[in-house]
Amino acid sequence: MAILEGKKAIIIGDRDGVPGPAIAECVKTAGAEVVFSSTECFV
Amino acid sequence: MNSVIKGASYVLVHTPDMVLYNGTTQTTERIVNPDSEYLKEVPNHLRSYEDVVAYWPNQTYIGNVHPDQLAEVEFPWYDKKMEGADRYGKYGEIMPEEEFLFLVQASDMFEVVKLEKGFVEKYKDQFAKNPIITEDIVALTEDGVELSEIEALINDDHAEPLYFENQLVGCVKPAHDIDVNLSAHVMHENLMSKASSVLALLYGVRNAGIDKADVEYVIDCAEEACGDMNQRGGGNFAKAAAEVAGLVSASGSDARGFCAAPTHALIEAAALVKSGAYKTVAVTAGGCTAKLGMNGKDHIKKGLPILEDCLGGFCVIISENDGVSPEIDLGMLGRHSVGTGSAPQNVIGSLVADPLDKVGMKITDIDKFSPEMQNPDITKPAGAGDVPLANYKMIAALAVKRGELDRKELANFTKEHGLTGWAPTQGHIPSGVPYVGFAAEDIKEGKIKNAMIIGKGSLFLGRMTNLFDGVSFVIHGNTAAEEEAAAGVSEEEVKGLIAKAMKDFAATLMAE
Numbered sequence: 001m002a003i004l005e006g007k008k009a010i011i012i013g014d015r016d017g018v019p020g021p022a023i024a025e026c027v028k029t030a031g032a033e034v035v036f037s038s039t040e041c042f043v
Numbered sequence: 044m045n046s047v048i049k050g051a052s053y054v055l056v057h058t059p060d061m062v063l064y065n066g067t068t069q070t071t072e073r074i075v076n077p078d079s080e081y082l083k084e085v086p087n088h089l090r091s092y093e094d095v096v097a098y099w100p101n102q103t104y105i106g107n108v109h110p111d112q113l114a115e116v117e118f119p120w121y122d123k124k125m126e127g128a129d130r131y132g133k134y135g136e137i138m139p140e141e142e143f144l145f146l147v148q149a150s151d152m153f154e155v156v157k158l159e160k161g162f163v164e165k166y167k168d169q170f171a172k173n174p175i176i177t178e179d180i181v182a183l184t185e186d187g188v189e190l191s192e193i194e195a196l197i198n199d200d201h202a203e204p205l206y207f208e209n210q211l212v213g214c215v216k217p218a219h220d221i222d223v224n225l226s227a228h229v230m231h232e233n234l235m236s237k238a239s240s241v242l243a244l245l246y247g248v249r250n251a252g253i254d255k256a257d258v259e260y261v262i263d264c265a266e267e268a269c270g271d272m273n274q275r276g277g278g279n280f281a282k283a284a285a286e287v288a289g290l291v292s293a294s295g296s297d298a299r300g301f302c303a304a305p306t307h308a309l310i311e312a313a314a315l316v317k318s319g320a321y322k323t324v325a326v327t328a329g330g331c332t333a334k335l336g337m338n339g340k341d342h343i344k345k346g347l348p349i350l351e352d353c354l355g356g357f358c359v360i361i362s363e364n365d366g367v368s369p370e371i372d373l374g375m376l377g378r379h380s381v382g383t384g385s386a387p388q389n390v391i392g393s394l395v396a397d398p399l400d401k402v403g404m405k406i407t408d409i410d411k412f413s414p415e416m417q418n419p420d421i422t423k424p425a426g427a428g429d430v431p432l433a434n435y436k437m438i439a440a441l442a443v444k445r446g447e448l449d450r451k452e453l454a455n456f457t458k459e460h461g462l463t464g465w466a467p468t469q470g471h472i473p474s475g476v477p478y479v480g481f482a483a484e485d486i487k488e489g490k491i492k493n494a495m496i497i498g499k500g501s502l503f504l505g506r507m508t509n510l511f512d513g514v515s516f517v518i519h520g521n522t523a524a525e526e527e528a529a530a531g532v533s534e535e536e537v538k539g540l541i542a543k544a545m546k547d548f549a550a551t552l553m554a555e
Contacts, residue, residue, distance in 0.1 A: 015501050015511055016415060016430050019385040039385070039511065041302075041501035042427035043417050043468050 005031035013039040044523055046316035047368035049323070049360040050251025051480035053104050054135035054242045055467070056143045056354040058235075058335060059089040060206035065231065066335035066351070081340055086209065088339075090348045092139050097124035100418045101353065103465035105132030110481060114463040120420045121347055134480050135246040136175070137353070141207050143238065145170040149183035150238040150287050151215075155230050156185075157196065158205070158213040163187030175245045179289055203227035222272045229269075232332050236267045237284050239356040240329030244288040247325055247358025250480075258360070259321040261285045261295035262312055264304035265328040266470050284327060293325070301505075302415070302474035304328075305357070306498025306514045309476070312361040313371035313516070323362040330354025331469050338425035338468070350421045355472035359479055366523040369486040375402050377497070377515035385511065388444070391437045394497050394515045396445065406442040409460065409517065410491035413478035414438075415499060416466045434497070435461040474498045479518070486520050493519040 009032040013020030020039040027034055063069055063085050072079050095101060099120045102108045107129060116123065130137050138146070145167060148156040164187065171181045193214050196202035205213035215234065219225035240263060248255050263281035270277030281295030298308040305328060312324040332354065339349045364370065377398040383389050395406060414434035422430055435457040442448035448456055466473030475498040482494040500512040 013385075015499065016433050017428075018387055019390075019511060021385040021509070022387065025386075039501075039503055039509070041504060042425075043302075043415065043422060043430055043470075043473070 002031075007032045008035045009033065010035060011037040013037070015039055015041045016043070044317070044364040044526060045370035045372055046313040046361050047364050047370050047521065048479060048483045048518065049253065049362040049365070049368055050247060051360070051483065052135045052243050052246030052250050052358045053106060053132075053477065053480060054239065054246060054356040055095075055101055055104060055137045056140070056239050056242070056330060056356070057092050057095045057137060057352060058140050058143065058332070058354055059352050060140060060209060061235070061332050061354075062089060062336040062339070062349055062352050064204065064206060065332040066337065066339065067333045068336050068339050081343060084343050085336070085339065085349065088343050088347070088349045090350075090352055094124070094348070095352060096130050096137050097128040099123065099125050100420060100465040100467075101137055102128050102132065104134075104355070104467070104477065105137060106134030106480060107132040110462045110465060110478070113465055118420070119423075121350055134250065135243065135356075138173075138242060141166045142170040142173060144205060144207065144213060145184050146176070146180070146242060147234050147238040148185060149180045150241055150284070151234055152283075153218055154185070155216040155218055155227075156205075156213065156234065157188050157193055157202075157216065158185070159190050159193055159211070160187030161190075162207065162212040175242070175249065177289065180287065183287070201227055203231040219271070224271050224275050233267050233269045233280070235332045235354060236265050236329035237280055237287075238329065239354045240265065240280060240284040240327045240358075241287045243329065243356035243358040244284055244290065244325060244327050247327065247360050248288070248290070251360035251362070253323065253360065253362070255289045256292045257323045257362075258285070258290045258293045258325050260312075260315060260324045261290065261293050262308045262324065262326045263295065263297045263328060264299070264308035264326060264471060266299070266301060266304065266331060268299075280329075281327065284329070285325075290325070300498075300512060301500035301502060302471045303498035303500030303512050303514055304471050305474055305476040306496055306516065309359060309361070309371065309479070309496070310373070310376060310514060310516055312359075313373055316361050316363055317373060323360065325358055325360050327356075327358040328471055329356045330472065334469050338421060338427075341425040342421075345424045347424055350418075351468055353467050355467045355469040357472065357476055359476070364521070364523050367487075367521055369483045369518050370521055372517045372519055375399065375404075375517050377513075379511065379513040381510065387437055388441065390511070390513065391441045394513045395438055395495065396441060398515060398517070405447040406438060406445065407447050407456075407460070409493055409495045411462060411478070411482065411485070411494040412438055412460055412497065413462060413475050413482065413494060414497040415474055416462065416464045416477045417468050417473045418464050418466060421468050422464075429464070431462060431464040432457060474500075475515075482518050486518065493517055
């Protein structure tokens with residue numbers, strides 16, 4: 001988890017996988033700053 | 044009593060020329076990189092009509108191949124042809140582009156669609172010979188015009204060209220001089236959606252074994268918007284398509300919700316019928332030209348044909364309980380609400396587990412799940428993976444977490460309770476609804492006892508919310524006989540007894 005400490009994160013989530021806000025919550029707890037988060041539909 | 048699924052239709056329209064000229068991947072490329080190698084390569088990667096008919100997933104979509112049979116065909120499918128494949132299937136057909144352009148003209152009430160004389164002479168009879176196309180519809184087509192007239196409309200009036208075999212054969216004119224909502228581009232997109240919906244409605248009525256006049260209400264659940272500058276999404280594709288299909292008793296309205304719209308619309312239709320508001324409701328949708336060749340760049344990069352070369356359409360007829368047909372159970376609906384949250388566990392929980400909890404059922408009590416049924420032949424080479432399988436893994440994981448499934452059974456669950464995807468990536472078309480026809484038949488034949496249909500919608504694409512959406516419902520066998528038995532004496536019987544008693548009383552009075 002330490003690999004994300006102090007890093008800036010750009011998140012692209014997948015509607016049929018893990019959506020952006022869910023990844024953002026995890027990333028924040030690992031100490032990263034979310035600079036962009038979006039969910040995309042790949043179909 | 045619950046409403047029933049009286050019949051379903053599934054249609055495809057092979058539109059290779061629209062891939063190049065109307066699919067947004069290609070139209071965007073033409074703007075940003077007009078000399079691109081990709082655009083030059085597209086025509087070399089378009090499939091013939093025969094290849095499209097012989098494509099296993101397409102044969103599954105129109106009902107000639109059961110999904111279980113498709114799952115047995117070695118993957119990938121793009122390089123295999125089905126022997127003896129037929130254009131017509133029990134659910135619908137794969138209409139060729141040259142015939143479809145006549146149906147588009149028949150669906151145009153404002154004379155914006157023009158077809159070239161020679162093209163009309165050559166192909167009109169072929170269109171008229173299609174058994175599902177009635178004389179009324181053929182009568183809506185017009186005489187052909189000179190090619191020079193079409194060229195002038197394109198060059199001087201911003202008309203959208205129509206091609207067949209890469210030759211100019213017609214155009215769609217703008218329906219207004221300055222209103223972008225009625226531009227040739229929008230009219231083209233909307234007429235293609237409407238015409239494919241008309242085709243789906245025609246087969247829907249046929250497959251349900253009802254009269255056209257029996258349909259009292261139509262719900263269109265495609266993803267296009269029609270209107271003018273003062274009401275951009277004014278709508279009612281539903282009634283517009285019903286008119287061309289000859290559903291004289293029907294009114295209608297449009298349900299929108301991105302890919303989730305068909306599942307929303309089916310729930311609404313089932314509720315309208317169960318409430319007694321209408322006896323028969325048709326849920327319909329046509330296809331989407333914008334999505335043609337959506338993943339074309341990846342397909343060409345990997346040496347594949349462009350597999351997104353068909354418009355899709357479907358129709359489901361919902362009617363009053365007939366004592367035989369499978370029911371849509373409104374007592375166990377799933378919905379992703381505003382407050383559900385976006386964690387996968389919450390999403391699947393709200394759509395799958397919550398409705399089952401309401402009636403004390405387990406995830407493993409559902410025989411088949413139909414979530415997003417995209418054809419993996421299209422999505423895997425494009426890097427989007429196997430979408431149905433991804434959904435099944437999530438459902439199975441939740442079942443394990445709830446203690447309803449052994450971890451070792453995860454892989455088995457996706458096979459036993461899942462399906463291999465076969466639907467074209469036309470947004471709303473693959474979402475949950477492709478299995479409704481097969482599910483109804485499989486339930487009637489006793490192959491399965493129930494199925495859960497799950498629709499998901501990417502609301503965030505409209506930039507009005509970051510939320511996603513989803514709804515689900517369960518189809519099961521007909522319970523009318525059980526319900527009647529449980530109710531004891533029916534209302535009709537009570538009415539009959541009272542009427543008889545009053546008649547007898549009147550007779551006694553008369554005698555006196």
